[in-house]
Amino acid sequence: MLIPVGSLVNAGAIMAGGTLGLFLGRRLTSGLQSIAFHGLGLCLVVIALQMALQMERPLQLLFSILLGGILGEICDLDRLFNLGGDKLKRTLRSGDSRFTEGFVSATALFGIGSMVILGPLDEGLTGDHTILFTKSILDFCFAIALSAAFGIGVIFSAFPILLVEGLITIMAGSLQSMLTTPVILDIKVTGGVIILAIALNILELARIKLANLLPALPAAAFLAHWTAG
Numbered sequence: 001m002l003i004p005v006g007s008l009v010n011a012g013a014i015m016a017g018g019t020l021g022l023f024l025g026r027r028l029t030s031g032l033q034s035i036a037f038h039g040l041g042l043c044l045v046v047i048a049l050q051m052a053l054q055m056e057r058p059l060q061l062l063f064s065i066l067l068g069g070i071l072g073e074i075c076d077l078d079r080l081f082n083l084g085g086d087k088l089k090r091t092l093r094s095g096d097s098r099f100t101e102g103f104v105s106a107t108a109l110f111g112i113g114s115m116v117i118l119g120p121l122d123e124g125l126t127g128d129h130t131i132l133f134t135k136s137i138l139d140f141c142f143a144i145a146l147s148a149a150f151g152i153g154v155i156f157s158a159f160p161i162l163l164v165e166g167l168i169t170i171m172a173g174s175l176q177s178m179l180t181t182p183v184i185l186d187i188k189v190t191g192g193v194i195i196l197a198i199a200l201n202i203l204e205l206a207r208i209k210l211a212n213l214l215p216a217l218p219a220a221a222f223l224a225h226w227t228a229g
Contacts, residue, residue, distance in 0.1 A: 006123045006132025007165035011158040013136035014110060017143030018155035025148030037149045040142075041202035044109075044195055051113065051192025054185065060223050064190045067223075068216025078209035085153065094152055102150025105198055106157035108210050109146070110139050111164055112191035112217070114184050120165045121179060124172025132165070149202070183224040190220040 025033065055061050072078070085100030096102075110116075115138075119131035139161075147154040168175060194213050200206040 002124060002170055004120065004123065004162075004166040004169040006119060006129040006136075007162050007169055009129070010119075010132050010136045010139060010165060011162035013140040014106075014143045014158040014161060015155050017140035018106075018147040018152070018158070021144040021147030021149075021154065022152060024144065025151070028148065033149065036145065038203060040145045040149060041199045044199035044202065048192045048196035048199055051195065052189055054192075055189040056185070057227070060186060060220070060227065061189055061193070064186065064216045064220035064223055065193055065213070068190075068219040069213055071215040071219070072209070072212030075215075077211040077214060081211035088156060089153070092152075096151035096153065098150045099153035102146065102153030103156055104153075104210055105150060105201070106143070106146050106154040107160050108194060108214065109142065109198055110157055110161045112194055114188040116161075116165060117168065117179055117184055117187065120168035121172050121176065124169040125176060178221075178225070180224075183221050186220040186224040187217055190216050 028036065052061075081104050082100050085103045088103070089096070089099040115131055115135040119129075119135055122128045122131050143154055194210065194216065197206070197208040197210055197213060201208055201210065
């Protein structure tokens with residue numbers, strides 16, 4: 001069985017960055033925490049726009065967000081994610097008031113983007129870990145900032161990321177034909193919109209249910225396949 005080395009390194013980088021962020025966050029004054037929090041939100045706005053502005057099919061993006069959002073709302077994914085996060089918080093006996101918010105936000109951020117797909121695919125098909133190792137460095141840096149702002153919940157986002165990336169690595173041969181360039185591009189663009197939602201939440205400009213938007217990613221993949229056919 002193929003061992004997803006790159007995915008394990010990525011998960012380890014998130015946990016290491018999150019642990020370092022916790023250590024630093026406890027030593028920051030409320031003013032420094034606030035400016036770091038807002039700085040992170042502004043950086044995410046830039047990253048989100050850079051991803052989203054690569055769109056080639058605006059209507060497809062619109063339908064992906066609408067279809068995914070409606071499906072997420074019907075399934076009430078935000079409530080399910082929060083219940084899962086709260087249960088994990090109780091199991092760990094954590095007193096962190098932002099545990100669940102940090103867990104959900106970090107999972108969404110680290111689990112969105114073309115590198116999440118291309119990295120494990122490349123590892124599974126060719127044994128090349130370069131993309132995932134690069135993503136690990138980026139995620140390490142973001143985990144520091146996120147855990148300093150949200151707390152320990154960020155560290156536990158490493159586990160769903162390991163699960164997703166590991167499965168893509170192991171199933172790379174089967175997924176290769178489905179994850180075409182248009183599909184990956186549309187997932188990336190849709191992911192940019194979701195990252196923008198994360199940024200708006202961090203900047204307290206909106207209160208968007210992130211988990212309810214996550215079905216937009218498979219919706220984007222489906223629409224890309226459907227229109228290509």
